[in-house]
Amino acid sequence: MKKRNTSIVFAVFIFSCASLYGQSFLSAGASLGGGTIKGNSPAQTSYTSSVFIETEMPFVRDASLRISFLYAADINSILPDNRIIYTPSIKGISLKTIVRQPLQDKFYLEEGIGILLLNDRTFSDTNVLDFGAAASFLGGIDFRNEINVKGFRFGAGVEYGLTFTNTLAGYISFHLQGEYCF
Numbered sequence: 001m002k003k004r005n006t007s008i009v010f011a012v013f014i015f016s017c018a019s020l021y022g023q024s025f026l027s028a029g030a031s032l033g034g035g036t037i038k039g040n041s042p043a044q045t046s047y048t049s050s051v052f053i054e055t056e057m058p059f060v061r062d063a064s065l066r067i068s069f070l071y072a073a074d075i076n077s078i079l080p081d082n083r084i085i086y087t088p089s090i091k092g093i094s095l096k097t098i099v100r101q102p103l104q105d106k107f108y109l110e111e112g113i114g115i116l117l118l119n120d121r122t123f124s125d126t127n128v129l130d131f132g133a134a135a136s137f138l139g140g141i142d143f144r145n146e147i148n149v150k151g152f153r154f155g156a157g158v159e160y161g162l163t164f165t166n167t168l169a170g171y172i173s174f175h176l177q178g179e180y181c182f
Helices: 002-020
Strands: 026-038 044-056 063-074 089-102 107-121 128-142 151-163 170-181
Touching: 026 063, 026 151, 044 170, 063 170, 089 128, 107 151, 128 170
Parallel strands: none
Antiparallel strands: 026 044, 026 170, 044 063, 063 089, 089 107, 107 128, 128 151, 151 170
C-alpha cells in the first residue's frame, strides 16, 4: 500500500509540474557513490544510489525543485564471499530546492536543501519512518550550449541527510551524478 501511494504522489508531482505551470525545463538523473549510514548505531560504510526528477519552481526564477529517491546499504552486501544474514539499509525520499551558479566556461556549482523522509532499516528488528532535512553540494560540467538546452550534465558531489524523529537515522553520500535535461 505504501509503495502504491508513493508511486501515485510521484506521478502526480511529475505530470502536474509541467502541465499546470507550463515549465519548459525538466530533467532526470541518477547518482552512485559511497558514504555512511546510521540509525541508533555507529555509522556504517555504505554504497549509495539515487534517482531524481527536477523541474522549475513556479514563480521562482533561479531555483528548481527536485524530488529524489535514495537507497543506501552496507558495503559488505556487495562484496564477494560475504556471509551476512541481514543487510542494514535506509531508503528515503527528499524534496529539495536546487540553486545553480555558472562558473567559467561550462562549469557550475549546485546547492540544494530540503525535507527528507527516511525508512530506517539499520537493524533487523527496525523498520521506522523518520522525518528530517537534506542538504547537498555538487560541482559539475554542463555539456549543453546556449542554442540547444537539451543535453547532459555530470558532476561530483556530497549529500547529507539527518532526521529529527524516532531513531535519528542519517546518511552521508559522496557520489558521481549524471543528469539529462529535456
